[in-house]
Amino acid sequence: MENNLYQAARGTTDILPAEQPYWRYVEKAIAEVTGLYGYQRIDTPVFEDTSLFRRSAGEYTDIVQKEMYTFDDRGGNSLTLKPEGTPAVCRAFIQHGMQNLPQPVKLHYVSPIFRYDRPQAGRYRQHYQFGVEAIGEADPALDAEVIDLAWRFYRTLGLTRLALQLNSIGCKKCRPGYLAVLKDYYARQPGTLCDDCKIRLEKNPLRLLDCKQATCQPVADATPESFKYLCPECAEHFQKLQKYLGRLEIPFKLNHRLVRGLDYYTRTVFEVQPELEGGQSTIGGGGRYDDLIEELGGKPAPAIGFATGIERIILNIKEQNISIPALPGPQVLIACLGEEARETAINLAAQLRKAGIGTAMTTGDRSLKAQLRQANSLGVRYTVIIGGDEVKTATVTLKDMSGARQETVSAADLAGRLNRLLK
RNA sequence: GUGGGUGUAGCCCAGCGGUCUAAGGCGUCAGGUUGUGGCCCUGAAGAUCGAGGGUUCAAAUCCCUCCACCCACCCCA
Known part of the structure; x- marks a missing residue:
């Protein structure tokens, strides 16, 4: 090492x-x-x-x-x-x-x-x-x-x-009766047993049956069956x-x-x-x-x-190629541009989670394109976009990731709107 | 515990003594003008070539040891 x-x-x-x-x-x-x-x-x-x-x-x-x-x-x-x-x-x-x-x-x-x-x-x-x-x-x-x-x-x-x-x-x-039969059977076998089986014969005869050595197979296959004794x-x-x-x-x-x-x-x-x-x-x-x-x-x-x-x-x-259900991830990603928008985003994320909506938020100073790429790879159904315009009007752009549709929603209504959409 | 095989970036893998300052694909990150993803294009980061030692003028490439994984055995789940 x-x-x-x-x-x-x-x-x-x-x-x-x-x-x-x-x-x-x-x-x-x-x-x-x-x-x-x-x-x-x-x-x-x-x-x-x-x-x-x-x-x-x-x-x-x-x-x-x-x-x-x-x-x-x-x-x-x-x-x-x-x-x-x-x-x-x-x-x-x-x-x-x-x-x-x-x-x-x-x-x-x-x-x-x-x-x-x-x-x-x-x-x-x-x-x-x-x-x-x-x-x-x-x-x-x-x-x-x-x-x-x-x-x-x-x-x-x-x-x-x-x-x-x-x-x-x-x-x-x-079992003792059966083991006696088993031992007797093995004792009568010509001396072809593997080394392990020689020990098993002494210590734990039942395990003789478990032997996987090729040479022991014929002997083990032909053993008296336990369920007959x-x-x-x-x-x-x-x-x-x-x-x-x-x-x-x-x-x-x-x-x-x-x-x-x-x-x-x-x-x-x-x-x-x-x-x-x-x-x-x-x-x-x-x-x-x-x-x-x-x-x-x-x-x-x-x-x-x-x-x-x-x-x-x-x-x-x-x-067997059995298909397994995917684990649920967040349904919504909040993307934001600029410091003011970030503060709004933090508030909204908290609100959405409180409303039981799985919500992820981007971090770092990344382009909107990068944030949407992240939304795509997360597989969220909606992305909430908050930029300077939205901050001014206390709204949010709600984008449906399955197509190109998006709408403007007042920030106060976001949780309710999403809850309806995600139903 | 025994025998065999394998080991190159996060993943899949090319290279098998000098041209390797190690190729490609996936993934990641960034861009493709002003705030918009999936496809496509471009670029970047990312590898002490499992580790240590040896042979050689020269080693990812050969040898030894170790580590890990895989296969068979043992045995089990």
């Missing part, structure tokens, strides 16, 4: 004015959908005790092993910038006694997320996620609701050609969920290799990706975490959540 020019830290980015329409568009869809389903907003701090994330995600997950932004504060506490949203929401749920609220508690958040990862298009060290959590209910109808919410959200944005993948990885009771309760839960999704006409593909990168998931796991893309194209995902609240010290409360990356959504909005 010999460069004396500062630049945004690696993997971080500025969201410039030109990008803001996309963000506002997404934020609007978030407000709309969460309102429709009754998921209230919660905001949690950007950092939490490191142990919160270690305990929830799992010691052998990539997030904990290599992606956390962890630091000691001046008091010697180990803190970590949120690498995902769910544990923070669970902590808040427990801390504020939300188990005493009517269950399930339905929350949503929009939050920066930090992961020390190698950046790429659509992958940042600081990015934003929109997520929902529904805590305190095990009914598969709630799983269906969360997936439906996610699906509706994408449709509200206008995104198409998305694929929903679904799996069930069982619960505390039945579910206990009766989990099997029923999964069956009902699929039935409900059918009712909701949400297409999904069963993917027995979908396991997600966090250890706390139970039963339902799902992911949404664009149909065509490969690579790091997942735009959203989630699942059930029936044991997490209890593991974090709360009274047992089953729950399900979903989170989606806003940058990746915007990437897809652009790829």
Whole structure:
């Protein structure tokens, strides 16, 4: 970093004015959908005790092993910038006694997320996620609701050609049985496993299914399917969920290799990706975490959540050429010539704004031509021109920027006149 | 963390050892007579050629290191 020019830290980015329409568009869809389903907003701090994330995600997950932004504060506490949203929401749920609220508690958040990862298009060290959590209910109808919410959200944005993948990885009771089957299956494979998988086999066998190494593909593809080893309760839960999704006409593909990168998931796991893309194209995902609240010290409360990356959504909005509404700018520009006119302009700008009319005013000593060029590039509908003549007669020249029309209006009537014209 | 590619004004990009005191387009600013925009015309500002070091008589052009971005992997959002 010999460069004396500062630049945004690696993997971080500025969201410039030109990008803001996309963000506002997404934020609007978030407000709309969460309102429709009754998921209230919660905001949690950007950092939490490191142990919160270690305990929830799992010691052998990539997030904990290599992606956390962890630091000691001046008091010697180990803190970590949120690498995902769910544990923070669970902590808040427990801390504020939300188990005493009517269950399930339905929350949503929009939050920066930090992961020390190698950046790429659509992958940042600081990015934003929109997520929902529904805590305190095990009914598969709630799983269906969360997936439906996610699906509706994408449709509200206008995104198409998305694929929903679904799996069930069982619960505390039945997963050990499945893992035994899995281990047994892998133990019988000729020694062709990649180095990572050898470790996974010991530490976190479920993740064997997640391996992307070419050499492991045939082995992983042919693994016994987790949803065939579910206990009766989990099997029923999964069956009902699929039935409900059918009712909701949400297409999904069963993917027995979908396991997600966090250890706390139970039963339902799902992911949404664009149909065509490969690579790091997942735009959203989630699942059930029936044991997490209890593991974090709360009274047992089953729950399900979903989170989606806003940058990746915007990437897809652009790829799919979805048109985004422009952000409103000022409707009127006041141009003036000379010091006296300037004083009048300042008064009039204040009056117009008070009347609720978005008003910009030119500054500096510029020619009328330059001021009108500015009006044009701002895209205002009207320009108010004040020069020596107007000052003398207490009037103003009101120019309609869509044509060549202009009229003389008394300064006192300007706000009223504009309000009528802009209606 | 691994492998590969790229890096020239705010943006897009030409140039790929001497003719570069770096070209063009977009954008910005100013003008095209006296107070009128969008089109057009003219002009100006704006680049230590990502940074640092090296090779050479000579480097934007070759080499090394670093930084950043992109792609693939890992993993995820």
